[in-house]
Amino acid sequence: MTGKVRQWRSMCKGLVLGTLLTSCMILLYCLSTPQIHFSLPELPVPYSCAHRPSQLHHKLTTNSSHQTHGQPCAPKVDVMFLKTHKTASSTFLNILFRFGEKHQLKFAFPDSRNDFFYPSPFERSQVKEYKPGMCFNIICNHMRFNAPEVAKLLPMDTSYITILRDPAELFESSFHYFGRLVPFTWRIPGDDKLAEFLRDPLHYFDPEGFNSFYLKNLLFFDFGLDNNLEPNSPRVEEGIKFITDRFQLVMLVEYFEESLILLKDTLCWEMDDLLFFKLNARKGSTVSELTPELRERALEWNAIDWKLYQHFNQTFWKRVDAYGRRRMAEEVAELRRRNTEMASVCIEGGHAVDAGSIQETAMQPWQPIGEKSIMGYNLKKNVDKAHQKLCRKMLMPEIQYLTELGVNLWITKLWGYVRNIINW
Ligand SMILES: *[C@@H]1O[C@H](CO)[C@@H](O)[C@H](O)[C@H]1NC(C)=O
Numbered sequence: 001m002t003g004k005v006r007q008w009r010s011m012c013k014g015l016v017l018g019t020l021l022t023s024c025m026i027l028l029y030c031l032s033t034p035q036i037h038f039s040l041p042e043l044p045v046p047y048s049c050a051h052r053p054s055q056l057h058h059k060l061t062t063n064s065s066h067q068t069h070g071q072p073c074a075p076k077v078d079v080m081f082l083k084t085h086k087t088a089s090s091t092f093l094n095i096l097f098r099f100g101e102k103h104q105l106k107f108a109f110p111d112s113r114n115d116f117f118y119p120s121p122f123e124r125s126q127v128k129e130y131k132p133g134m135c136f137n138i139i140c141n142h143m144r145f146n147a148p149e150v151a152k153l154l155p156m157d158t159s160y161i162t163i164l165r166d167p168a169e170l171f172e173s174s175f176h177y178f179g180r181l182v183p184f185t186w187r188i189p190g191d192d193k194l195a196e197f198l199r200d201p202l203h204y205f206d207p208e209g210f211n212s213f214y215l216k217n218l219l220f221f222d223f224g225l226d227n228n229l230e231p232n233s234p235r236v237e238e239g240i241k242f243i244t245d246r247f248q249l250v251m252l253v254e255y256f257e258e259s260l261i262l263l264k265d266t267l268c269w270e271m272d273d274l275l276f277f278k279l280n281a282r283k284g285s286t287v288s289e290l291t292p293e294l295r296e297r298a299l300e301w302n303a304i305d306w307k308l309y310q311h312f313n314q315t316f317w318k319r320v321d322a323y324g325r326r327r328m329a330e331e332v333a334e335l336r337r338r339n340t341e342m343a344s345v346c347i348e349g350g351h352a353v354d355a356g357s358i359q360e361t362a363m364q365p366w367q368p369i370g371e372k373s374i375m376g377y378n379l380k381k382n383v384d385k386a387h388q389k390l391c392r393k394m395l396m397p398e399i400q401y402l403t404e405l406g407v408n409l410w411i412t413k414l415w416g417y418v419r420n421i422i423n424w
């Protein structure tokens with residue numbers, strides 16, 4: 001009898017302690033915004049500070065496949081990538097990291113964690129070791145977009161790039177990945193919380209609730225805009241126009257390879273720069289296929305993002321038409337062929353595996369809270385010398401790559417350790 005009571009007590013203690021500890025960590029993680037908002041003097045950054053290796057010069061003077069109206073072009077190296085949430089952007093970051101290393105570019109990285117204190121709006125002072133007048137080439141970590149501050153950080157001719165995803169799929173993914181960080185979801189009953197939420201979203205949703213933006217028009221929010229507007233508000237159209245004017249290329253997850261080919265064309269990059277393996281993919285069994293009815297509801301609930309997506313889907317295909325559908329199909333086929341070739345060179349077994357089957361910790365991807373649903377890769381053991389470095393980089397998860405590039409991630413890592421200890 002007393003044994004049982006004791007067991008109960010220790011269980012309760014464990015529960016309370018665990019809850020407290022994780023709440024503290026969530027708070028620390030989500031609220032660790034710098035409180036000092038000193039105003040920085042404004043020094044313009046008029047031109048690119050890229051270290052231009054002779055290779056670029058060489059490329060300009062010899063024949064290259066990149067000819068815009070018969071003129072050779074130099075690859076654009078100043079890039080602002082707005083990393084939206086749950087949009088295959090980890091895969092794209094890997095591409096950017098490798099491009100940056102190849103051209104010895106300077107990244108504007110955050111400090112102490114892997115984002116710019118999201119969801120607070122971006123400020124230059126959040127950039128690691130930032131001083132006015134400093135020059136950067138690439139910024140690509142998660143941020144809530146804040147155009148004036150970004151403009152003060154990067155050269156004037158910076159190319160702005162971003163990526164969108166079908167809002168129903170994005171909502172499902174966000175619900176799965178961030179749902180537990182949004183307190184109002186804790187009181188949604190039943191096993192299928194997503195379906196229950198979509199049955200009557202207004203009943204559960206609290207626009208003022210902590211982290212609520214993860215579950216409504218998350219794309220629009222990431223652009224620094226108001227995710228709680230009425231879908232018919234003129235400010236939605238204004239927001240779309242603002243994005244159109246600011247971003248040179250809006251890619252789409254659903255047409256990732258086509259997007260990369262347009263990127264190559266826009267930035268005068270090479271096919272070699274586009275090679276990728278799909279990183280941070282979810283295990284098939286944990287991806288819930290939305291029924292047509294749930295999809296309909298998810299789109300209705302995320303009506304602003306749906307407008308946004310439809311608009312940029314249209315402009316995307318106009319651009320593909322201008323590029324040439326046939327030419328696009330050929331280039332996509334070539335990219336796929338090259339990627340398949342790389343997979344057989346680099347990846348043990350040729351495909352992604354469950355977290356439990358990844359041998360090297362350096363290859364372990366970051367997992368969502370409460371599960372291990374993100375897959376990763378094992379690097380082949382006998383990769384030839386010529387490919388070793390490239391394979392490693394192509395397979396490296398974002399957190400590890402950031403560390404390798406010199407970003408200090410103590411908050412992110414501490415959070416990871418705590419989760420490991422309490423097995424969450
Ligand atoms: C350069 O391009 C021209 C015409 O496109 C071609 O005839 C020539 O062989 C090329 N030269 C080199 C070095 O590839």
Ligand SMILES: *[C@@H]1O[C@H](CO)[C@@H](O)[C@H](O)[C@H]1NC(C)=O
Nearest residue numbers: 166309310312313314316317
């Ligand atoms: C995107 O545009 C393509 C081509 O016009 C069309 O086939 C597709 O249905 C559109 N997708 C969405 C989700 O609107």
